[in-house]
Amino acid sequence: MANFQHPFLCLRPVKRAPGASEVLVASAGPYLYVYDTANGERLDAWPSTNLDSTKASASGAAELLSDNGPPEKRRKLSDDANVDTQVDQEEKAQKKQSGSTDDKLQWSEIPIVTITSDGQYVVAVTLEDKTLRVFELSHGGKLQESKPRVMPKRLAAVTFTPDEQTLLCGDKHGDVYSMPLIPGDYIKSRIDETRKSLAATELTVHSGRNLRSLEQQKLQKDNPLKGGAPSQEERNVLNFEHRSILGHVSVLTDLISVAVSGRNYILTADRDEHIRVSRGYPQAHVIEQFCLGHKSFVSKIVAPAWAPELLVSGGGDGQLFLWDWRKGQVLQTVSLREALGAEVTVRGIWDISVEGLNFIIVGLEGSPKLLCYSIVDNQLKTENTTTQLSGNLLDVAVSDALNSVIISVDTIREVGSTSQWKATADLPQRLLEAFKVTRGDDGLEFVPAEDSIISSVNSLGTSALPQGLNDKQRRAIDDLHYTMINLKKLKATEDKNE
Amino acid sequence: MVSQPAPKRQKREEYRRKIHEQHEAADGAKAEVQLPQKRFFRQRAHANPFSDHQLDYPLTPAHMDWSSHYPAFVDPDTSKTTLSGGRKLVKDVEVVDIGCGFGGLLVGLAPLLPDTLMVGMEIRVSVLEFVTSRIKALRLRQQYLKNTSSQDPAPASEPANSPQNGSEAPEDEVGTTTSVVPGNYENISGIRANTMKFLPNFFERHQLSKIFICFPDPHFKARKHKARIVSEYLNAEYAYVLRPGGLLYTITDVEEYHHWILKHFHVSGNEGEDDEEVPSIKDLWERVSEEEVSADPCAQVMACETEESKKVTRNNGNKYVAVFRRKADPEWPA
Numbered sequence: 001m002a003n004f005q006h007p008f009l010c011l012r013p014v015k016r017a018p019g020a021s022e023v024l025v026a027s028a029g030p031y032l033y034v035y036d037t038a039n040g041e042r043l044d045a046w047p048s049t050n051l052d053s054t055k056a057s058a059s060g061a062a063e064l065l066s067d068n069g070p071p072e073k074r075r076k077l078s079d080d081a082n083v084d085t086q087v088d089q090e091e092k093a094q095k096k097q098s099g100s101t102d103d104k105l106q107w108s109e110i111p112i113v114t115i116t117s118d119g120q121y122v123v124a125v126t127l128e129d130k131t132l133r134v135f136e137l138s139h140g141g142k143l144q145e146s147k148p149r150v151m152p153k154r155l156a157a158v159t160f161t162p163d164e165q166t167l168l169c170g171d172k173h174g175d176v177y178s179m180p181l182i183p184g185d186y187i188k189s190r191i192d193e194t195r196k197s198l199a200a201t202e203l204t205v206h207s208g209r210n211l212r213s214l215e216q217q218k219l220q221k222d223n224p225l226k227g228g229a230p231s232q233e234e235r236n237v238l239n240f241e242h243r244s245i246l247g248h249v250s251v252l253t254d255l256i257s258v259a260v261s262g263r264n265y266i267l268t269a270d271r272d273e274h275i276r277v278s279r280g281y282p283q284a285h286v287i288e289q290f291c292l293g294h295k296s297f298v299s300k301i302v303a304p305a306w307a308p309e310l311l312v313s314g315g316g317d318g319q320l321f322l323w324d325w326r327k328g329q330v331l332q333t334v335s336l337r338e339a340l341g342a343e344v345t346v347r348g349i350w351d352i353s354v355e356g357l358n359f360i361i362v363g364l365e366g367s368p369k370l371l372c373y374s375i376v377d378n379q380l381k382t383e384n385t386t387t388q389l390s391g392n393l394l395d396v397a398v399s400d401a402l403n404s405v406i407i408s409v410d411t412i413r414e415v416g417s418t419s420q421w422k423a424t425a426d427l428p429q430r431l432l433e434a435f436k437v438t439r440g441d442d443g444l445e446f447v448p449a450e451d452s453i454i455s456s457v458n459s460l461g462t463s464a465l466p467q468g469l470n471d472k473q474r475r476a477i478d479d480l481h482y483t484m485i486n487l488k489k490l491k492a493t494e495d496k497n498e
Numbered sequence: 499m500v501s502q503p504a505p506k507r508q509k510r511e512e513y514r515r516k517i518h519e520q521h522e523a524a525d526g527a528k529a530e531v532q533l534p535q536k537r538f539f540r541q542r543a544h545a546n547p548f549s550d551h552q553l554d555y556p557l558t559p560a561h562m563d564w565s566s567h568y569p570a571f572v573d574p575d576t577s578k579t580t581l582s583g584g585r586k587l588v589k590d591v592e593v594v595d596i597g598c599g600f601g602g603l604l605v606g607l608a609p610l611l612p613d614t615l616m617v618g619m620e621i622r623v624s625v626l627e628f629v630t631s632r633i634k635a636l637r638l639r640q641q642y643l644k645n646t647s648s649q650d651p652a653p654a655s656e657p658a659n660s661p662q663n664g665s666e667a668p669e670d671e672v673g674t675t676t677s678v679v680p681g682n683y684e685n686i687s688g689i690r691a692n693t694m695k696f697l698p699n700f701f702e703r704h705q706l707s708k709i710f711i712c713f714p715d716p717h718f719k720a721r722k723h724k725a726r727i728v729s730e731y732l733n734a735e736y737a738y739v740l741r742p743g744g745l746l747y748t749i750t751d752v753e754e755y756h757h758w759i760l761k762h763f764h765v766s767g768n769e770g771e772d773d774e775e776v777p778s779i780k781d782l783w784e785r786v787s788e789e790e791v792s793a794d795p796c797a798q799v800m801a802c803e804t805e806e807s808k809k810v811t812r813n814n815g816n817k818y819v820a821v822f823r824r825k826a827d828p829e830w831p832a
Contacts, residue, residue, distance in 0.1 A: 173724075199718050287738040292698070
């Protein structure tokens, strides 16, 4: 019985400088792959590993998954070096010698991949270790990683400023940071070591219990034996150049950078139904507008490259919104439920330009439907709701070299479900599907393209999931591939004394 | 936890029901209504601003129905409605007290700015219930006083805000006045809200002229600092709802928090800390001079007349006031 393979979570075709052919960068499981779209060959995989023996490649993921509970958090304290056991150090030494990375990987998925428009740099985020990684993509399609940066929280979205010299990163706690694309030398600024006095005093604390605990805190402070541990503030200082530029008191869900009429903007979306329009860095503290109207979380916002003055947004309320975002004005809402009937959540929105056609593709969480809209006179026009994929849609991209829309599909679960696993893996696994798009009488037509290059990628496959996963392990993998459910708000009964 | 409802809770519920019934029954003209007592509405001082409380908030400011909050200011033209179908007001809400607590500041400010609509926002349910009940009682009392004073002018001659003689009013209660005050408390109201998340749902860009942040929860622990109501991020939102020239007032009895506030408005005076090259939130704010603050009657009410500030005075605590003026937005970079 064939193992299930990791589906592609991110597809990023890379247009490159003249002379270099287009490549496709894709993430599946803990790996990043680079394919040549001229012949379907795999040019590189990161982290480097002997991918031909699927055993080795799967072991990282297998070990991560076999842990009871969530994968171990990577500790950031510098003290850790001293805590490391002899065994660990030996292992590290071995690893250095052999150059292989079949020791335990610290992450199970790469949920974010983004590419500079010149195709020189690939930015990827590894999930559990919350690490932002920038790779240089060589002429031959090899990935060369520069110094990784460990973020304080998991990242929700990464984009570039319009000049692509600066990265903008939004994390799940609502903070947005800017940092140089290429990390330079950086000396961590030390917090003033003069121990700060306690903020609370007898004048601000009155109840008997609070006064007693204040007394305890003072004793603790005066005790010279205690005080070696770095303070909270100390630990929060990141070990690389960065600047916090804006923030939401919410879970950030998306972040884009848009330039219109010579002005740069940052648009952010959150779990509390907000879309915020701020000025671009370095004036991100000036909020220009809010786009309010969604009745549930906003999961995705897109300002189409061919109409950046407009914004398409979707989320948990089954409504697609079209905005004049600089005015915070709704131009139109389109009900996705009407097209589908059930409760739907927008997984992704993609602005597509292929063969002279401009349109929007909307993908729903756990659905094989391909919804298409064109924008005519500031209105969304439904173009196609009939095309079905062989599995749930995961990511969409356009390959200029192939003149096709490439879509990654879920090969693990039954069509239309986010949790029901197939009894056995399909053979061969159709990780990618390609379509040629033409304009027909009734809107856009998607013609499946039986492309040898796509078949080549599919037959090369990705790393395999371990066999014999129990239900709990399967749920854990479902949560990695389908994250929207976590953004829903529970209708809890309110405790008045909370 | 005890399985039976605690007698305390029972007593509270009974008391609140009684007060509510009394207010509903009163038509204002006949009898003097009782003001609610705080001790039946107290609630733990902290609320988690990050959790999903069951909150009511409008989809957009244009959906907000203020008519039940300010019945005296409802536009007589019934054809004018909000996007949610409610009646419109003749003017917009302009002053917000973020974390209004028991509403002392609102009651103190109401006669000072009788034609300005002011709202207190509070995340704690019971406390907000008290504010609502208190304002209701004050309005009813004003109606009663207006009616009686037209026959007997004696009560009106008493100075405003004089404490009621003897009876149940605690020493630091404000607004227990026995005279008719300008505005008759029709211009103040309270709303339950988590402003850290939903301020832009209530107010349009540049709608407000004043924001008050009085004795905010200090969140002493460093890991709780993110829950503080003043931060660079939130200051950007305050700048969004506040019009250029508008004022943001802060007062705290915690010195460290005062410095936190100055730091997060980038006016700490430690110029070395700030990279002069990079634009920051300080483009949007300037600190108002001490002379100007001491001449501002609103600042005086904030510093001396609210319950919390009286409590601090009683405990010989310090008070740290900082007022910031919203500057015009900076020029777009060329």
